[in-house]
Amino acid sequence: MRYLGKQEIEDIAVGAALLGTGGGGDPYIGKLMALQAIEECGPIQVLSVDEIPDDALVVPSGMMGAPTVMVEKAPSGDEAFKTFEILEKYLGKKIYATMPIEAGGINSMLPLALAARLGLPVVDVDGMGRAFPELQMVTFYLDGISATPMVIADEKGNTTLLNTIDNLWAERIARNATIQKGGSVMMAIYPMTGRNLKDSGIHDILQLEEEIGRSIRLAKQNNVDPIREVLALTNGFELFKGKVVDVNRKTETGFARGTAKIEGMLDYKGETLELRFQNEHLIAQTENRLVCVTPDLIAVLDAETGLPITTEGLRYGARCVVVGIPCHPKWRTEKGIETCGPKYFGYEVEYTPLEELVKKGVNA
Amino acid sequence: MRYLGKQEIEDIAVGAALLGTGGGGDPYIGKLMALQAIEECGPIQVLSVDEIPDDALVVPSGMMGAPTVMVEKAPSGDEAFKTFEILEKYLGKKIYATMPIEAGGINSMLPLALAARLGLPVVDVDGMGRAFPELQMVTFYLDGISATPMVIADEKGNTTLLNTIDNLWAERIARNATIQKGGSVMMAIYPMTGRNLKDSGIHDILQLEEEIGRSIRLAKQNNVDPIREVLALTNGFELFKGKVVDVNRKTETGFARGTAKIEGMLDYKGETLELRFQNEHLIAQTENRLVCVTPDLIAVLDAETGLPITTEGLRYGARCVVVGIPCHPKWRTEKGIETCGPKYFGYEVEYTPLEELVKKGVNA
Numbered sequence: 255m256r257y258l259g260k261q262e263i264e265d266i267a268v269g270a271a272l273l274g275t276g277g278g279g280d281p282y283i284g285k286l287m288a289l290q291a292i293e294e295c296g297p298i299q300v301l302s303v304d305e306i307p308d309d310a311l312v313v314p315s316g317m318m319g320a321p322t323v324m325v326e327k328a329p330s331g332d333e334a335f336k337t338f339e340i341l342e343k344y345l346g347k348k349i350y351a352t353m354p355i356e357a358g359g360i361n362s363m364l365p366l367a368l369a370a371r372l373g374l375p376v377v378d379v380d381g382m383g384r385a386f387p388e389l390q391m392v393t394f395y396l397d398g399i400s401a402t403p404m405v406i407a408d409e410k411g412n413t414t415l416l417n418t419i420d421n422l423w424a425e426r427i428a429r430n431a432t433i434q435k436g437g438s439v440m441m442a443i444y445p446m447t448g449r450n451l452k453d454s455g456i457h458d459i460l461q462l463e464e465e466i467g468r469s470i471r472l473a474k475q476n477n478v479d480p481i482r483e484v485l486a487l488t489n490g491f492e493l494f495k496g497k498v499v500d501v502n503r504k505t506e507t508g509f510a511r512g513t514a515k516i517e518g519m520l521d522y523k524g525e526t527l528e529l530r531f532q533n534e535h536l537i538a539q540t541e542n543r544l545v546c547v548t549p550d551l552i553a554v555l556d557a558e559t560g561l562p563i564t565t566e567g568l569r570y571g572a573r574c575v576v577v578g579i580p581c582h583p584k585w586r587t588e589k590g591i592e593t594c595g596p597k598y599f600g601y602e603v604e605y606t607p608l609e610e611l612v613k614k615g616v617n618a
Numbered sequence: 619m620r621y622l623g624k625q626e627i628e629d630i631a632v633g634a635a636l637l638g639t640g641g642g643g644d645p646y647i648g649k650l651m652a653l654q655a656i657e658e659c660g661p662i663q664v665l666s667v668d669e670i671p672d673d674a675l676v677v678p679s680g681m682m683g684a685p686t687v688m689v690e691k692a693p694s695g696d697e698a699f700k701t702f703e704i705l706e707k708y709l710g711k712k713i714y715a716t717m718p719i720e721a722g723g724i725n726s727m728l729p730l731a732l733a734a735r736l737g738l739p740v741v742d743v744d745g746m747g748r749a750f751p752e753l754q755m756v757t758f759y760l761d762g763i764s765a766t767p768m769v770i771a772d773e774k775g776n777t778t779l780l781n782t783i784d785n786l787w788a789e790r791i792a793r794n795a796t797i798q799k800g801g802s803v804m805m806a807i808y809p810m811t812g813r814n815l816k817d818s819g820i821h822d823i824l825q826l827e828e829e830i831g832r833s834i835r836l837a838k839q840n841n842v843d844p845i846r847e848v849l850a851l852t853n854g855f856e857l858f859k860g861k862v863v864d865v866n867r868k869t870e871t872g873f874a875r876g877t878a879k880i881e882g883m884l885d886y887k888g889e890t891l892e893l894r895f896q897n898e899h900l901i902a903q904t905e906n907r908l909v910c911v912t913p914d915l916i917a918v919l920d921a922e923t924g925l926p927i928t929t930e931g932l933r934y935g936a937r938c939v940v941v942g943i944p945c946h947p948k949w950r951t952e953k954g955i956e957t958c959g960p961k962y963f964g965y966e967v968e969y970t971p972l973e974e975l976v977k978k979g980v981n982a
Contacts, residue, residue: 340781344708412787415779417704423776427798434794 255305257297258376263288263366265467270354270362272466272484272562273459273579275551277510277534278358278385279317280564287331288363291370298366299375301351303457306448310350312377313341313445315368316361318389318406318428319438333407334368337442340405340413345445353377353451355392355443357459358385359564364440376460381444383456383582384551387509387533389428390421391594393584394444397454404428404443408435433507456582462487470560480560481575491612493538493545494527494576495519495557501568509533514554514568516576527576529554531565536599538576543615546578547601549585549594550608553577578608619669621661622740622824627652627730629831634718634726636830636848636926637823637943639915641874641898642722642749643681644928651695652727655734662730663739665715667821670812674714676741677705677809679732680725682753682770682792683802697771698732701806704769704777709809717741717815719756719807721823722749723928728804740824745808747820747946748915751873751897753792754785755958757948758808761818768792768807772799797871820946826851834924844924845939855976857902857909858891858940859883859921865932873897878918878932880940891940893918895929900963902940907979910942911965913949913958914972917941942972 258266263285271281292298306312315334338349352365352374362380369376381392389401401424407413414431418424424443432439466487473480484490496516503512511532518525518540525540535552538545546552554563557573584590586607592598595605622630627649635645656662670676679698702713716729716738726744733740745756753765765788771777778795782788788807796803810818830851837844848854860880867876875896882889882904889904899916902909910916918927921937948954950971956962959969 343710344779346707346710410787411783412791413781414791415708415781417777417779419775423774427776427778427795430798431791431795434791 256300258292258300258366259297260289260292262464263292263363265471266366266460266463267359267363267467268470268561269463269466270357271359271564272553272555273383273463273551274356274358274385274562274564275534275553276531276563276565277387278356278362278564279360280566281359281562284360284363288366288370291367295370295373298370300378300460301375302378303448303451303455306351306377306451308447308449308452310448311345311347311445312351312353312448312451313338313349313442314353314355314381315365315440315442316355317364317438318441319432331367331371333409333440334364334442335372336407336413337405337440338372340415341403341442341445344403344415349374351375351377354380354459356380356382356385357463361385362460362463377451378458378460379451379455380459381455383459384549385534386594389425389443392444393456393582394446394450394454395421395593396584396587396589399444399446399450399454401444403445404441406431406439406441408439437505456584473560481555481577484555484560484577488579490577490579491608492575493578495522496527496574498568498570498572498574499526501570503565510565512565514565516574519573529576530601532599533565535565537596537601537603544603544606544611545576545615546608546611547596547603547605548599549581549590549605551579551581553579578612580608620664622656622664622730623661624653624656626828627656627727629835630730630824630827631723631727631831632834632925633827633830634721635723635928636917636919637747637827637915638720638722638749638926638928639898639917640895640927640929641751642720642726642928643724644930645723645926648724648727652730652734655731659734659737662734664742664824665739666742667812667815667819670715670741670815672811672813672816674812675709675711675809676715676717676812676815677702677713677806678719678745679716679729679804679806680719681728681802682805683796695731695735697773697804698728698806699736700771700777701769701804702732702736704779705767705806705809708767708779713738715739715741718744718823720744720746720749721827725749726824726827741815742822742824743815743819744823745819747823748913749898750958753789753807756808757820757946758810758814758818759785759957760948760951760953763808763810763814763818765808767809768805770795770803770805772803801869820948837924845919845941848919848924848941852943854941854943855972856939857942858886860886860891860938862932862934862936862938863890865934867929874929876929878929880938883937893940894965896963897929899929901960901965901967908967908970908975909940909979910972910975911960911967911969912963913945913954913969915943915945917943942976944972
């Protein structure tokens with residue numbers, strides 16, 4: 255058990271945005287919301303999965319929708335309370351703790367803010383170890399855990415409790431409701447037991463996020479390269495260095511979709527890297543080679559500071575380093591790749607683990 | 619307390635379709651579903667509102683969507699069970715009885731079928747005394763009763779429990795979900811107390827429907843005019859007689875919308891009546907005069923048999939009598955007219971009570 259104060263929140267926000275691979279919402283807004291909550295309600299208790307009773311009810315909290323919309327339409331705070339209230343009433347059981355569903359600037363922070371305000375602990379676990387755009391794209395789904403009963407709430411005060419025959423239907427129905435309600439809503443989803451988390455979650459993810467954030471923050475004063483620090487913490491690889499020369503982004507069917515082109519510099523001069531994203535970066539390729547592909551992580555970092563750049567933060571002229579991080583082994587199973595590999599997103603490439611692509615790239 | 623057997627079901631189906639003013643679904647399908655249910659589970663107990671304890675939980679059951687879709691997509695039966703199960707779980711209270719929300723070929727019959735299968739009584743009350751296309755168009759809404767928590771269920775097994783800030787939001791969100799789920803769903807809505815029904819319901823509506831149906835059925839053998847019988851039971855007026863010469867109907871935004879033209883015969887020769895409908899007939903007018911307008915009832919009856927014709931049953935060449943019936947006094951209040959008068963539906967005419975229009979018409 256440990257407590258999160260302001261510095262920890264700042265660091266987690268940065269680390270989560272990095273693992274959010276361009277999606278997961280603006281880390282600045284998320285951070286402000288969590289800081290405000292601990293300012294008013296005190297530090298947040300964090301428990302490791304081992305500290306959670308097997309039969310305890312744990313419910314992830316987060317936002318659903320396009321992060322580009324979230325920037326303009328911040329939640330009031332009451333929505334998250336309501337989703338928990340309704341789920342407790344429906345399940346007839348108190349919620350023991352909350353947790354993030356994914357890593358991301360907003361969705362790692364919202365459960366912290368909620369925990370502070372409700373006086374609940376946060377479990378150091380999530381369902382992705384990164385960010386993904388759809389509800390069924392969690393390790394819980396791979397193990398057959400239902401996304402429903404789930405509750406969504408809009409900022410007007412309307413709530414919807416869904417029970418669906420499977421998690422793909424949950425995604426479909428909730429996504430449609432989200433679009434109708436203005437593009438983003440708060441949700442309480444995947445109500446689980448402590449046992450579920452132990453078996454199917456990505457453990458100690460907040461700790462990793464905090465370490466990433468801290469190492470980026472301390473790099474300057476320690477006179478070390480922040481990106482090298484990140485690679486060491488995540489077993490990651492530098493994939494590309496360059497300057498953003500083209501960004502094509504639109505919000506459609508509830509997602510921020512688009513492409514970005516990065517013109518190579520230094521070792522990468524003469525090459526252009528194309529990133530494609532749907533909330534998150536999903537595929538990185540040059541004219542000649544596949545560089546990294548979902549479910550492995552593609553993070554774009556500021557070349558100077560090492561800070562992560564979200565898809566909505568990508569600006570023409572930005573100098574950046576593209577980093578690849580191997581995804582959690584659960585994502586490299588057959589069902590993992592089926593659920594969020596390149597084919598699911600409509601890219602006609604086979605999934606190849608990052609480490610192999612890096613090896614090929616060096617030889618190419 | 620009384621019981622409904624097969625003959626009563628047959629008669630109620632006809633009477634309800636007549637009060638359904640063209641909407642409320644196909645009475646033949648509705649009737650078959652209710653008959654099948656009592657065939658398997660025995661007669662249905664009907665209680666008057668006075669027999670219901672003030673604190674008993676009563677929940678109307680029905681279908682939402684375009685009746686033209688309902689004809690092709692009959693519910694499996696399980697959907698209604700599910701809506702009640704979820705609502706009971708959420709409210710933490712057993713449902714004491716069910717009831718129809720409106721008069722109509724389908725929505726008067728479905729609660730009867732459900733009651734038979736669940737062994738619940740049906741209360742002799744509804745919220746319209748006719749049919750209307752939107753969820754807030756019930757007398758309960760006029761008295762400030764919430765439509766939510768409501769549950770909708772599709773035939774696949776997905777369910778949604780809604781809590782909305784008002785009944786207009788309930789209509790909006792549920793309508794959208796209905797369209798997405800294929801155009802029609804089962805719903806449990808307006809959970810109420812016995813007290814609510816006594817204060818705000820349209821009492822003894824099943825009894826009126828049964829009497830209407832019976833009088834039409836018996837007219838031939840008693841050698842009386844079925845339409846005259848209907849007018850006597852409902853304080854109604856014959857408004858027009860003629861032949862359907864044009865029907866324009868499409869299913870859009872979840873409704874069956876359109877117009878029908880009837881060429882006058884006998885006393886009405888030389889005039890053409892235009893009916894406009896959105897699931898239900900909402901306005902009837904000739905070249906020269908307004909004949910009848912919502913919330914008063916406009917029913918189209920077969921000139922020969924007196925049987926009601928629904929909007930989806932309107933066929934070129936059909937000989938029919940158009941009948942007007944004064945709506946319940948609750949609909950003639952300011953809020954009643956605001957909620958379902960002509961302006962709400964986009965017709966730029968003032969509401970004028972049927973009796974006045976009839977008087978004018980005779981003088982014109």
